[in-house]
Amino acid sequence: MTPKTRPTIFALLLCAAYSCSRTTTKPQPQPQPTPPPADTTLSINLMYPNGDTADYGSSYELIIAEPGGKILLDTMAAYNVAVVAKMTTAKAVLNVATVVQGITFSYYGVNIYTSVQPANWQVIPGNPVPLSYPIATTAQVVYTNTPTYDPNSTHFSSLPAVTSAGVGILYDNTNDVVKINYPGRSNDDLYILYPPLGLYSYQPVNTSYDTISLAQMDTTAKVFYIMPAQYTLATTFLTGYPDTTDFSKYQSLYLYWSNQTLADLQYPPQSVVPFQKYALDVDASTATEYINYLTFANTPPTGTLTLPFPVTPIYTLNATANDSFSVTFSQQPTDYGTVWAAGDIGVTIIAPPDSTQVKALPLLTSLNSKLLQGRTLNTLAIQNFTYESVFGVNYNSYFQHQTNSNQMNTKPFASDLHYTKNNP
DSSP states (O other): OOTTHHHHHHHHHHHHHHHHHHHHOOOOOOOOOOOOOOOEEEEEEEBOOOSOHHHHOSEEEEEEEOTTSOEEEEEEEETTSOEEEEEEEOOSSEEEEEEEEETTTTEEEEEEEEEEOGGGOSBSTTOOOOOOOOBOEEEEEEEESOOOOOTTTOEEEOOOOBOOTTOOOEEEEETTEEEEEEEEOSSEEEEEEETTTTEEEEEEEOSSEEEEEOSSOEEOEEEEEEOOTTOEEEEEEEEEESOTTOTTOOEEEEEEESOOSSOSEEEOOTTTSOOSEEEEEEEEEOSSEEEEEEEEESSOOOEEEEOOOOSSOSEEEEEOOTTOEEEEESSOOSEEEEEEEETTEEEEEEEOTTOOEEOHHHHHHHHOOSTTTTOOOTTOEEEEEEEEEETTOOHHHHHHHHTOHHHHHHOOOSEEEEEEEEOO
8 A cells, every 4th residue: 555545545434434423414403482371261150158248248359360460350249149250361270369358347358279270169168058957946855863964064966957036955954854945856866965974865856845864874985085295185076977868967976175084085886876977076286286187987986096186297487478488398288378467357378288488468469359459468467377188188179179068068078187386
């Protein structure tokens, strides 16, 4: 090989090494920006049930806005009348606010539900259309051979009915007789409980005036609570439903502030009085915290019940200013809320747990509420922090339940823990 050929061979080899990349390289298409979501038509059909127009007037303000602040609907609406409207938005979730004016106590109440889907709502959250109850008749039962009557512990109940003028519960305890006037039904169930003795009587009746002897009473089932040491038991309610096809019938089985000596909870044994469903409501507190625990089950608790109260907080409050509230959770609840006040204005803001910042004052101001025009808002200060944990239920599923009257009235959550921290 001559010296003249060496560069030529080298050039050919170099060309071979790089020709592939040169000859196959093509201009790459530029990434196209994601188009903004298309506007869609949102339809709502919801109402605010309210039977107390004496205290709250005949109307309230309903505001629906996009998270960025754009107002889609702002209307003064009548209670108990459906608001039917359509609006155009590209947002998947919206903020819904209600503003009510309390006439009797001269205050304004604002509830703001953030990141919700009002198209799925039937009523304003937590305000179901009430069940219908029969009109009560004036009824009386006379219990004879009674144990010593203690008005602070003796518990009496009948099936619920709508009371009329002059119908109420009156006790007259003389000579081992307890006379009780109560709002009755034509077919009723009468229940009287003596917790200090662990004794009860449960009797179906079909007349308005009855005499029942308590010479032989039945023994209650007893339950003891286990909870973290820092909590003090406040109240316990137990309700029994004898027929799950008719939730207008139920019996108050236990209702006490603080615990009784024999047990934290007492009720008729299920083997003797077989209710189909049991709703338990327990309240407890510390110096600055309040816990409410609800269960709804086929059977009542037995023996000992461990209340699922947090031993240590599941949250950390990083900031509590009215323009920069911030929280982090070690265990996510279903929702959380902040409660604020500015003079005679109370504001509750509910948010999903993955949205851990709340700008309360800017949010309230952006609503531009008709009812709050001219009122001072910049003194808004936090009063309470709350959260709610419903097992197996996410944020918007929770609101679908809370805005459905049938589910609210007849299908309570299996368990629901509500926590409040005062003056955080």
